[in-house]
Amino acid sequence: MKRSFRSALGGIAFLAAVVLTGCLTAQADDSTLPHLVWKDGRHALIVDGAPFLILGAQSHNSSAWPATLPKVWSAIETAQVNTLEVPVYWEQLEPEQGKFDYSIVDQLLTGAREHKVRLVLLWFGTWKNGSSHYLPMWLKRQPELCPRIIGKDGRRVDSPSPHAPALLEADSRAFRALMRHLKEADPPHTVIMVQVENEPGSWNTVRDYSPAAQKLFTAPVPAELLKALGKDGRAGGDWTAVFGRDADEFFQAWSVARFIGQVAAAGKAEYPLPLYCNAALRDPLTQPAASSYESGGPTDNVLDIWKAAAPAVDVLAPDIYMDDSAHYLKVLELYSRPDNALFVPETIGSPTGTRYCYAALARGAIGWSPFGIDSPPRSATAAGTLPAGDAAVNPLAINCRVLGPMMREVAQWSFEGRLHAAVEEKDEHQQTLALGRWQADITFGPPTWGYGRNPKGNAEPVGRVLVAQLGENEFLVTGYLCRVDFKIADAASGAQRDFLRVEEGGYEGGVFRPVRIWNGDETDWGLNFGSAPQVLRVQLGTY
Numbered sequence: 366m367k368r369s370f371r372s373a374l375g376g377i378a379f380l381a382a383v384v385l386t387g388c389l390t391a392q393a394d395d396s397t398l399p400h401l402v403w404k405d406g407r408h409a410l411i412v413d414g415a416p417f418l419i420l421g422a423q424s425h426n427s428s429a430w431p432a433t434l435p436k437v438w439s440a441i442e443t444a445q446v447n448t449l450e451v452p453v454y455w456e457q458l459e460p461e462q463g464k465f466d467y468s469i470v471d472q473l474l475t476g477a478r479e480h481k482v483r484l485v486l487l488w489f490g491t492w493k494n495g496s497s498h499y500l501p502m503w504l505k506r507q508p509e510l511c512p513r514i515i516g517k518d519g520r521r522v523d524s525p526s527p528h529a530p531a532l533l534e535a536d537s538r539a540f541r542a543l544m545r546h547l548k549e550a551d552p553p554h555t556v557i558m559v560q561v562e563n564e565p566g567s568w569n570t571v572r573d574y575s576p577a578a579q580k581l582f583t584a585p586v587p588a589e590l591l592k593a594l595g596k597d598g599r600a601g602g603d604w605t606a607v608f609g610r611d612a613d614e615f616f617q618a619w620s621v622a623r624f625i626g627q628v629a630a631a632g633k634a635e636y637p638l639p640l641y642c643n644a645a646l647r648d649p650l651t652q653p654a655a656s657s658y659e660s661g662g663p664t665d666n667v668l669d670i671w672k673a674a675a676p677a678v679d680v681l682a683p684d685i686y687m688d689d690s691a692h693y694l695k696v697l698e699l700y701s702r703p704d705n706a707l708f709v710p711e712t713i714g715s716p717t718g719t720r721y722c723y724a725a726l727a728r729g730a731i732g733w734s735p736f737g738i739d740s741p742p743r744s745a746t747a748a749g750t751l752p753a754g755d756a757a758v759n760p761l762a763i764n765c766r767v768l769g770p771m772m773r774e775v776a777q778w779s780f781e782g783r784l785h786a787a788v789e790e791k792d793e794h795q796q797t798l799a800l801g802r803w804q805a806d807i808t809f810g811p812p813t814w815g816y817g818r819n820p821k822g823n824a825e826p827v828g829r830v831l832v833a834q835l836g837e838n839e840f841l842v843t844g845y846l847c848r849v850d851f852k853i854a855d856a857a858s859g860a861q862r863d864f865l866r867v868e869e870g871g872y873e874g875g876v877f878r879p880v881r882i883w884n885g886d887e888t889d890w891g892l893n894f895g896s897a898p899q900v901l902r903v904q905l906g907t908y
């Protein structure tokens with residue numbers, strides 16, 4: 366019992382931590398409301414009173430309709446996720462000005478409860494991938510209320526201007542109506558977070574050059590932003606004077622974030638669920654020109670501006686579609702900050718992409734969620750990565766089968782900074798993890814047995830390892846197509862690793878229940894993981 370973080374002692378410690386640390390989201394008077402907490406620079410999403418890990422999947426854009434939802438529900442069952450991310454379309458929610466149709470939202474709530482999953486709703490309002498295509502028809506028919514951006518050359522760009530008071534008011538009203546409805550229709554808190562807009566910003570112009578925007582651009586930078594950036598001394602300067610060559614992009618970021626922050630605040634005043642905004646990323650390893658990516662969204666270089674402009678938005682979240690580890694891991698690093706919980710709301714669900722879930726968890730992620738769940742399931746064997754016999758294995762289910770049954774424990778370990786991960790690199794099959802007194806040596810590839818016969822890597826880099834440090838000499842280990850062994854970090858000590866006990870099992874009701882002890886061939890050459898969802902509790906000693 367003393368090892369269980371869901372034990373009574375752990376529970377008391379956790380509650381104390383929550384009370385003593387900050388709540389990023391106002392809880393109003395409903396303490397059962399999902400909310401974010403932080404401690405020592407790490408974050409947790411609290412659902413039903415304890416840390417919750419979003420093992421999610423997002424539907425395709427046009428799938429939240431009665432005709433297409435059955436396919437979505439069936440796909441989430443196959444993938445075994447615990448959360449569905451699904452859009453709410455402004456054009457559907459408010460087909461006539463001021464008249465709201467909640468029928469699809471209600472169907473989503475009912476369907477999610479039937480399938481025992483939570484929901485993250487995506488508000489497709491003013492922005493969807495930099496455009497405004499989800500505006501209701503009654504609004505599209507009044508373009509003077511929802512002007513497009515004017516580019517530098519004076520031509521209209523297919524992106525909404527953030528300098529549009531009537532549009533801001535209409536979007537805020539609609540989002541407020543959605544949140545008010547959720548408050549009434551969702552006492553069990555099926556919806557645990559809401560995304561405000563979708564990949565906002567503008568393609569094809571770094572900012573708006575309309576007369577309204579020009580007036581603001583040549584006015585002094587708001588004192589509030591200068592203060593937040595520690596540039597108080599620049600008071601009175603306009604955007605170019607203060608930010609030089611970044612002025613156009615920073616102005617666009619402030620303008621878009623300011624707009625969305627007000628929409629978010631309007632919704633939160635009705636019902637204070639955690640809110641987030643997702644970002645179409647820029648290359649995190651270079652300093653590309655703002656004209657080459659979506660400008661004004663929460664890209665890594667303007668997170669501070671977004672935090673200052675939109676305090677009602679709790680989380681700025683990266684949509685990661687990069688399938689090389691250098692880029693992927695850098696994005697995880699940039700978005701996990703003391704003032705920002707790491708959440709990956711869209712990413713790649715391929716056999717290689719799903720390995721990054723473990724890397725995100727080791728960075729403290731509150732959730733990880735591939736896009737396009739209702740595509741035909743991709744077979745892992747199509748990439749030639751799984752042993753015969755596993756053809757039906759869904760790449761996402763590989764993670765969910767392991768993590769799902771212990772997601773509460775994993776979320777708690779993540780919050781406590783106890784998780785470590787390694788993901789296979791394309792041409793590098795060995796890695797190490799520093800674990801205090803110990804070092805884990807990881808070799809990727811299908812299991813092999815016998816001295817000198819180390820795994821030689823997988824045909825595609827699909828290998829992954831997740832280690833939770835439960836005590837100085839005790840670890841919870843799971844892996845996929847790899848071998849894990851341990852040694853004493855201080856090689857000069859002469860001490861050798863001894864497996865005191867290796868138990869395969871799983872968590873039930875917060876307690877680890879072993880089903881067998883591994884020994885002999887199963888431990889003599891290290892801990893070999895194939896494609897089965899195996900979880901080991903490992904106690905180490907020395908001789």
Ligand code: DGJ
Pocket residue numbers: 426494563564684711736
């Ligand atoms: C990112 C967007 O946020 C999603 O809604 C969707 O359009 C995907 N791109 C498509 O790949």
